[in-house]
Amino acid sequence: MALLISTGIPTLMASPNSVTMPGQAVNSTSAPLAVTIANGGTGPLTVSSVALGGANATDFAIANNGCMGASVAPQGSCPVQLTFTPTAAGARNAVLTIASNAPEAPPVTLSGTGLVSDIGLGATAINFGDQKVGTQSPAQTIAVTNKGTAPMKMGATTAIGTNANEFALTDGCKDNTVAPGAGCSIGVVFMPAGAGARSAKLTVANDSGLSQNVTLSGNGTAPMVVTMPDPVTGITLREANKPQEITIINQGTASLVLGQVTVVGVPPEVGRRFQAVPACGGQLPPNGGSCKVAVTYIPAGLTDTLTCAKAALVISDEL
Structure with missing residues (x-):
């Protein structure tokens, strides 16, 4: 009489059977997510391989395979950890397949989204x-x-x-x-x-x-000051206390904001004997704005003489 011994039949179960990875920046790697492989049958489950396939299989990786070569007892389980490293923006998809001695091998679908800044x-x-x-x-x-x-x-x-x-x-x-x-x-x-x-x-x-x-x-x-008479030849003051006119012309591209109009000479006391009084104030507009300045020689005293002395009119622009 023959004795029949039943060894039981393993049943492969994956949880979850569909994994959606959180959105991940392109070319960066996510934290691992686990898929649990369980044996819902009555016999030992032996896992021979765990592999990735599908359109974007290379965007997913098995970070830790706790099931490979393991013998999983009935009602027991083992973990498989997955990471996601998208290589392009948008939806990325793959499939996790588990080969074992169980009669059926349900696949685990994987999905994720590659994110980019713009x-x-x-x-x-x-x-x-x-x-x-x-x-x-x-x-x-x-x-x-x-x-x-x-x-x-x-x-x-x-x-x-x-x-x-x-x-x-x-x-x-x-x-x-x-x-x-x-x-x-x-x-x-x-x-x-x-x-x-x-x-x-x-x-x-x-x-x-x-x-x-x-x-x-x-x-x-910038303002550009031109004077009339010519600034090189200048004017000659031959009489004391008799003003002569100099015209200041702004031929630049910015307004000339008139500051001080003074006379300087060498030595300094020469300049102090001249008085310059502009007939205008404020701004001279660009491209031809003008103003007249009266320059007067004022002697230091009744017997003061000024022989061949030179001085210069100085016009300051207040920005």
């Missing part, structure tokens, strides 16, 4: 227009936003180019991590050091992989 700028070019040399313009603000789905790490914003040192920055983005949909701002002012067209370029550093630049431009303006 920098957006409120302006790609700023023209400050005319600005008087040596003065500072009002600040212009560049809004920076993260249009992507992953946090964006900001670096330093720098100005480069021929006139980079004439544009000053207030970097409110440097070293910040900007969440999706959030933003930061960069302030820029223009301080021309010379007349004429000035330009530079801002580079906004970030980890989105997208190079972003802002073109900066402006025009430095």
Whole structure:
């Protein structure tokens, strides 16, 4: 009489049978998530392989395989830990397959989303227009936003180019991590050091992989004083206390703000014997604004003489 011994049949069960990994920044690795392989049958379960397949299999990895080669008793279990490292943005999918001595091998579907940051700028070019040399313009603000789905790490914003040192920055983005949909701002002012067209370029550093630049431009303006008579030949004062006129003309591109109009000479006492009285005050507009100045020689006394002395009219511009 033959004796029949039943060894039981293992049943492979996976929990969960569908895994959705949290959204993960592209080329970064998630924390591990576990899939539990259980034996719901009556015989020992022997796992011979655990493998990844599917469209984006390489975006998922088995971080720890506690089931490989194990003999899992009925009602027992073992863990498989998975990580997600998306190589591109958007939906990523794979399948985890477990081979064993169980009659059936239900697959575990894997999914995740690759996230990327995407920098957006409120302006790609700023023209400050005319600005008087040596003065500072009002600040212009560049809004920076993260249009992507992953946090964006900001670096330093720098100005480069021929006139980079004439544009000053207030970097409110440097070293910040900007969440999706959030933003930061960069302030820029223009301080021309010379007349004429000035330009530079801002580079906004970030980890989105997208190079972003802002073109900066402006025009430095300055007054240019011309006098009549000619400043080289000048005028000759032959009589004391009798004023002669000099016309000041602003042929520059910025207003001339009249400060002091004085006479200096060598030695200094020579200059003190002249009096210069402008017939105007305030500003001389650019491109031809003019003002007359009466210059008078005032002797120090009745017997004062001034032989072949020279002096110069000095016109100061108050910025």
